[in-house]
Amino acid sequence: MGRFARFFYQNGLLLVMFGLIVSALVGQVLTGWHDNNADLHQMGLATLTLPEYLRSGHLLEATFENWESEFLQMGVYVVLTIWLRQKGSPESKKLDEPEDVDQQPDPAKPGAPWPVRRGGLWLGLYRHSLSLALFGLFLGCFYLHAKGGGIVYNIEQAHDGQPLVSTWGYMHTARFWFESFQNWQSEFVSIFSLVGLSIFLRQQSSPQSKPVDAPTAETGK
Incomplete structure (x- = not known):
């Protein structure tokens, strides 16, 4: 190759x-x-x-309004799967069996990342780095959504002779929260669909699916 x-x-x-x-x-x-x-x-x-x-604010708002919901979806999903289970879904940890991801990190393990070997604060951050990164990206996109949306909103306000608002002021409008919630709910629907449908349906060769011949009630992959 x-x-x-x-x-x-x-x-x-x-x-x-x-x-x-x-x-x-x-x-x-x-x-x-x-x-x-x-x-x-x-x-x-x-x-x-x-x-x-x-x-323009139009592009800024349209882009980060969608990215915001994606990072929120992934962050929430990563965190919820720490504690919650779903019988029969490969997206869930097993109901009664220990998982490798729950084991305490071993600094003596060959090839262990340097934060694991260093320990202390670095290990603490590394242990939660995925969820911290996802929620950090969500907050950044949340702000940029509001900033872009505020620019577009103020163009319309100025055209209608209405008072302008700051980014913070735009965050207090129903329009901003309508834009956010309509995207958030669609992302939660996608998680719900993937977890639920993967209990009964299969996709040959996909790691997001159980083996085709696996029993419906079986958990894990």
């Missing part, structure tokens, strides 16, 4: 997903640019060039 082929084989999932993200983002930018300019034209305001749109 050549170097490139081996690299793709070892990292194909991330590479393909990154390609899909970039493709969808390009599509979002182009269609969002035209959609926003249509709204500006209706209000009698100057339309934006593509470089101007890339710095």
Whole structure:
């Protein structure tokens, strides 16, 4: 196997997903640019060039409104699966058997990451680094959603002769929370669907599924 082929084989999932993200983002930018300019034209305001749109609140809000819900979904899911179980789902830890992920980290284990060998605060942070990163990304996207949304909101307010608001002020509007909750609930639906459907349904060769011949009531993979 050549170097490139081996690299793709070892990292194909991330590479393909990154390609899909970039493709969808390009599509979002182009269609969002035209959609926003249509709204500006209706209000009698100057339309934006593509470089101007890339710095606009419309793109900022649309992008981070969605990313916010994704990071919230993953963070909540990671944390809930620490304690909660679902009989028959490969997305859950086993009901009555110990799991490798529950074992205490061993600093003497060959190849142990350096925070495990160092111990103390570094180990404490490393033990929870996945959930901390996900919730940190959620909070960052939450703020950028509000910042972008506030810019768009103020354009509309100025057009209607209404008072402008700060980013913090926009966070107190029903519109901001409507945008957030409509995305959050859809992400929780996706988790619920994956956990629930994986009890009964199968996908050959996918690690998100139990083996095709596994009993329905069996937990774990």
